[in-house]
């Protein structure tokens with residue numbers, strides 16, 4: 502479950518921080534760098550994916566993270582949630598994170614209900630909280646009829662709903678969603694945006710990776726990941 506959550510309120514060990522805090526920011530990313538290294542000398546190859554990325558998220562906003570394939574969007578999200586080490590830079594979280602990874606990470610032999618029970622426990626929720634939140638999400642994304650079905654019996658789109666649902670379950674202050682609606686039908690896609698609007702109205706901050714130009718009007722702000730930097734539009 503570690504891949505879906507991140508600890509609150511601290512600069513992570515080894516981080517260099519410039520001392521400055523953006524008032525009210527729930528998430529601050531400063532000067533983050535990441536290079537992937539492959540192979541051994543003399544065939545060693547390096548790919549400098551992040552070259553000093555900066556980004557902030559504030560309560561009550563839905564922010565888009567866009568950029569061409571391979572620009573580093575998933576890498577940045579993984580670093581923020583602590584699933585991947587950065588080479589340098591700092592991350593400050595004033596709250597907890599819900600994370601929807603690009604590729605669903607699910608247990609094929611567990612049902613949807615069992616996923617909610619397992620992850621909800623990991624998030625520290627009571628059984629009543631888990632039931633309340635999961636019912637809300639089943640209704641919002643329209644997949645309650647699959648509650649008792651095992652993941653290996655589900656369609657790709659329904660698996661994507663479970664993957665997103667697990668990020669939404671604990672109502673975290675910060676939501677990082679990596680192409681959360683890939684595979685959704687139109688109706689579910691619209692429901693996703695209604696759900697996002699509700700979280701936004703409740704003061705949550707959402708960072709969403711998107712490839713759809715049509716989404717751009719829905720974002721309060723957009724960062725373009727280009728040449729290893731998150732450039733505000």
Ligand SMILES: Nc1ncnc2c1ncn2[C@@H]1O[C@H](COP(=O)(O)OP(=O)(O)OP(=O)(O)O)[C@@H](O)[C@H]1O
Nearest residue numbers: 537538548550568569570571572573574575576577
């Ligand atoms: N574990 C890894 N080892 C080596 N290279 C990697 C690794 N993960 C990602 N990369 C490379 O880093 C670059 C950025 O990948 P990343 O998945 O972050 O991009 P992205 O912007 O999310 O792409 P997409 O839009 O296709 O999802 C790519 O060139 C990718 O091949």
